[in-house]
Amino acid sequence: MVNIKNIIKKLLNLAAGVKFPKNSKPSDQNIKSVLVISLYFAGDLLFHSAVIEMLKKIYPHAEIDLWTRTSSAALLKNDPRINQFIIYDNIKTTDYRNSSSLDKTEYSNLINDLKKNNYSLVIDLTGKKSTASAVKQINADFSIGLNYDYRGYCYDKFVYLNTASEKGHLIDKYLNVIQKGLNINTNEWSKLRSEVKTKPYIYSDENTAKEVDKLLLNMGLMGREYIAIHLTSGWAAKELPLNTFSEIIMNLESTGKAYIFVGDANDKKRVKEIDAMLDMKYDLMKKFANTDFKRSSEFIRKASLFIGSDSAPLHIAAAYEIPSIALFGPTNPGFSAPVGHNVKVIYHKLHCSASEDKQYCTRNGGFTCPLYECMISISSAEIINAVDLLWSKGKVKTADE
Helix, strand or coil: CCCHHHHHHHHHHHHHCCCCCCCCCCCHHHCCEEEEECCCCHHHHHHHHHHHHHHHHHCCCCEEEEEECHHHHHHHCCCCCEEEEEECCCCCCCCCCCCCCCCHHHHHHHHHHHHHCCCCEEEECCCCHHHHHHHHHHCCCEEEECCCCCCHHHCCEECCCCCCCCCCCHHHHHHHHHHHHCCCCHHHHHHHHHHCCCCCCCCCCHHHHHHHHHHHHHCCCCCCCEEEECCCCCCHHHCCCHHHHHHHHHHHHHHCCEEEEEECHHHHHHHHHHHHHCCCCCCHHHHEEECCHHHHHHHHHCCCEEEEECCHHHHHHHHCCCCEEEEECCECHHHHCCCCCCEEEEECCCCCCCCCCCCECCCHHHCCCCCCHHHHCCCHHHHHHHHHHHHHCCCCCCCCC
C-alpha cells in the first residue's frame, strides 16, 4: 500500500535540499581538515565510526575533527584517526530523552571557534535542524549532510536519506552518504568498500588494556575464556527480562563457563536484582565490571563471546569481531545487527514487529508498548543453545587470540 504521508515528506525534504552548490564536489587536493558531526547516542557514533575510517582512506593526510557528546566521546578516546574532539552537549537532536536547552552565548562561542578552524569539509551525519544550522554558520569550503528536518539547503551537497525508513544496514547507509556526497564513481567506491567493512571501527589503547588486565587478574579471569554479558539497552523495551538472564546464569554456573557483566550504574542495579533472585548464591557483584565505555570496550575485546541486546556494547563487540549472541525485539536486526560469521541473532517477528523497510516496530520502537512481547518471547533455552553451539564448534574466541 502506498504511504502518501511518506511520499509527501520525501518530496518536501528533497525540495528543501534544492540549491546551487559552489562545486559539485570538493577538490581532493584541497581537503586538509574535516569535521564530522555525530550528536546522537553512543551506538550511532559507533556506526558513524565507519565513515571516519572511510574518510581516512580517501583523505589520508587530512586532519579529522569529531563533534560529539560527552557520553559518547569515551568510545573513541585516543583514536589515532581523530585530530580533535569537539564536545558540546547542549544541543537538541532527538525528540525523546533530551532536555538540552541551548545557551546562546556558549553556542555562539562554539560556532566562532569552529569557523576559525577553516574546515575544508564538514559532514553532518546527525541531520537535524540544529546541526544543519550549525553547518551553515561554520561556512566550510564544502559541506555534505543528510537531514530529517527539511534543512537540506544548508549543505553544499544534500543527500536524501531516511535511515529509519529504508531497507539496509545503517552503516552502509552512512557510508553511502560519503559516496554520494563526494560523487565517487562505482569502480572507485567498490575498491574502497573492499577495505572498509560493514562494522564499527574503534581502537584499543595500551593504557586501558593494562588497566583491564589488572581488573581481570583480580577477578581470576586473566588468561581465561569468558563471556561478556550486557543486561541493559537504550530503553526498556529492548531489554531481556531479568528472570531469563537468571536462568542463563544458572546454566553458565552449572557448565563451568566463566562470565562477567559489563556496563554502568543501570547494569549494576540489574545485577543486584538478579543476585537477589538467585539468593546471592553466586555473589554476582564480584563478576560486575563497573567501568566507563573505554574500559568496557576493552573487557569486551578480550572476551570469548558477547551476549546482549541492540545497544552500544553489542556494536563494540562487532567492532572487534567478537562472536556474539545479539538479542533483538522492537528494533529491526536488518538495520543494526552485527555482520559476521560467528554472530547468532535471536529475533521473533511478531504481528507488531518492524517491516523489512522500517527500523522500529509499530509500537514506536517499544515506547508505546505495554507488554514488550518480543523480548519476553526470547527464552533462556534459545540463548543457552546458541552459547553451546558456538562453544562446541570452536566459534568463540580463545584466550590466547
